[in-house]
Amino acid sequence: MEEKEISQAVIGRLPRYLRYLGDLKDEGVERISSQELSELMKVTASQIRQDFNNFGGFGQQGYGYNVEYLYKEISKILGLDRIHKCIIVGAGNLGQALGNYMNFERRGFHFMGMFDKNPELWGKQVRDVQVMPMEQMEEFVRTNQIEIAVLTIPKTSAVEVAERLVENGVGAIWNFAHVDLNLPEGIQVENVHLSDSLMKLSYNINRSDN
């Protein structure tokens, strides 16, 4: 696929489009105009047209967009048309929550292994996967050519574990540890710092109280 460089802001909006288009598809809707989509999603129609123009437009003037086609194309752009092999490092509540979340599997994210340093968790079953000791992580990653590692471990060990993962071929980290990972160029990192988001909420409460 040939594309020009697209801003992360646009990319950040694509999953939301996909969510609405998926719902429309499930409801049997075949076509939708940017105006209708705009009312549904509460963004301007011009924003929608601009966003979609980044990928060649997807629509014919006056006809609206083909929901099924648009859904498929956005999925492809997001890399959801192929399998991503994943492991989860950290089998606490958060790790288990992510492991149990079937929707990721449906999107092509295959949950293949789970690791923890706590012996009490070894052997614990999370979906089809049993929690393994940390010592087995590196070999597992190499043997199974794991692409994505989800980090749900404390920040004290996250930097070192991330480096070990990358050395063994992991190309992307979905990081829930509350620390910035400085990894080599080419390694993709997406941080989910939950308390940052809670603080943003708290700021907005504070403002609206004034």
Next chain:
Amino acid sequence: MEEKEISQAVIGRLPRYLRYLGDLKDEGVERISSQELSELMKVTASQIRQDFNNFGGFGQQGYGYNVEYLYKEISKILGLDRIHKCIIVGAGNLGQALGNYMNFERRGFHFMGMFDKNPELWGKQVRDVQVMPMEQMEEFVRTNQIEIAVLTIPKTSAVEVAERLVENGVGAIWNFAHVDLNLPEGIQVENVHLSDSLMKLSYNINRSDN
């Protein structure tokens, strides 16, 4: 506190400043220049100065910033200098993970109640809190003047539950349900759509493979 309107982009960066300043404080660092902070955080010094200028600057030219003071001021701006009473709705793995996360408590987010519709979870202990039936949620919220509700329930019930919470006085929703909540103006909502973030990661993997 009197402030001009500050962009959400700046607000979004404050928690990260707070994290680094907290670490510096723990290490006993008293003063830091924007240049040093810039190298540590890998953002430009001019970005840091611009961000801090939104709040009056915090620093004296040439002296650098007082770490303790800066930490306290940013905490105040983020509303972390007071107690926020919270409940969690949905006692699955994710709800339990959030309930167990002590760091939120330290920031002033007091976890007071937890609710689930699954009778098997009723009475289950998460920190000092026992899971209660959904039927008790509304009265609990009113009696305890709950300010923030964390939603970790499926999207099918999230919209209705959010409305009930707001009707009973909740002013802010930290929403993990994969649906947009359209709530009255003045109600603060912060969405954490985890799969959106995973898809962004998948997009970036896809790009870097090309």
